[in-house]
Amino acid sequence: MFSYCTDPETLEGLTWLSCYLTTGKHMGLYISVVTVLVLLAVTAPTALLFGFGGATAARSRFLPLRWLGKGYSAIVRGVPDIAFFMFFVIALDQAFEWLRHKVKCPDWPDAIRQGNDFVVCQQAKLPLSSSPEWVHETYAFFLAVLTFSIVFGAFAANVLYGAMRAVPRAQLETAEAYGMTRRQTFWRVLVPQMWVYALPGLSNLWMVLIKATPLLFLLGIEDIVYWARELGGTVNARFTEYPHGDWRMWYFLALLVFYLAFTKVSEVVLDKLMKKLTHGQATAGGEAQRRAKA
């Protein structure tokens, strides 16, 4: 990348390192870090939306909907999350292909599940076998985001359901006394107030989400774990201008530090946010703030 990098053999020490860390392959690593950040940025709101839907459904007065909501937030109990990750990626992929198959090839004569094969017509393949590489990668990423959102949505549903129940009953009764409908009470009184109760749970969830991102590797995405293994492995002088031994240990140490720093920063930011939200609330935290000031 730098002008002095043309002949790596003459370089030493820090200059060598600066050239080594800016090779094309390392750019792949840096891009994958961005991928992780994008995943977090997309998954967090989507999961929150799923969770909100789940929690609302769990409070519904319509019984099957309530079952659906409770069942959704219960699926994550008792089963390892990575089993879900592996399950949903295949299951979602097959569900999409099955749907497209039903729409696009209605008169396909053969069964879709033939013994140990899953066969859909050519036009229903996702992504189409003719589409370019980036479409395949984007589709894989999309599936990963959806999987993350479903799993974390279930966690979020749990947290939000608890938060909705933590809002003092008197608040809702007051709203009813003012003649608000159930819907109005929900949107105008319950939802604005539940966040302060939900925040500890949600910030915990955010930490967990950060720590779940390396699982992308299991979903077949070229993420940081993939690159750390790829780049850290022993490389012979014949294949590269930067030969080195087995450095995977150092690459994973770097990942470890990256995650620790990320968690630490999140912790500080979330603490600040919590302080802001508790300000003036009728909770122990809000009371403590008021006393500290007085």
Place this chain on the structure above:
Amino acid sequence: MSCWDTIQAYALRSIGIGERLLPREGYDLCQQFTLIGSGMFWNIYFGIFALLAGFFFAVALAVGKSSHNPLLRKPAEWFIFVFRGSPLFIQFFFAYFVFLTLKQSVPFLGAFTAAWLGALVVLFLNTAAYSGEIFYGALLSIPKGDIEAADAYGMTGWTRFRRITFPTMLRLAWPAYTNEAIFLFHATTLVFFSGFPVLKQQGDALYYARYFADKTFNPFIPYPILAFYFILLTLVIVGLFGLINSRLNKHMPKETRTKVRFRPNLIR
């Protein structure tokens, strides 16, 4: 092959007893149930030993973190932060490659590159950090009156810790610790996906579930079977820990007993 034959051939496959090759055809329910169940050996092995060893280390960490002496407090704080702040998945990878590097200079440490020991060490340290934080929280919430009463009786140091602090800490921490145990067992499924090699296809439950999912291209059978086994395991853990919990709470009036509540927001 009848189902009984399958069970004889594969029930202990994960620890190397029975048929050498994994099933190559059929993939019927019986095969899947047997082989995935056989993989549970590894999950249970990792879970139990990490939990047992981790418990003692966790108590030490909690006491260290609540100590006034910075020489004890700082290391405990850092240890807990490092293991709780980073993904277990990365910890596995890092540890594996550290052991691999160490093996080159100290061949004696070669055993650590195998999952049965290396992954166990990582899980042990990890669960110690998580439980340490739980116990630390419990130490902070021991009722002031209990300690004052102990002081009034003239108890100090080790006696006070053994008779008052430790039992109360354990009682207060137990519900959270139950969850920690459940999630530790769930975390054991990560082992064989994170660097540690599977020797002779002797893997854990998820390894076999994925084997079947890859072979049949049908995730709707192996993963629910895996889920079934894990739900069973979770129920057993909840039952056992519930027994210990009621023992710990025996002397308490009914309404002030700590209850085990399942709080599923912990992935590592």
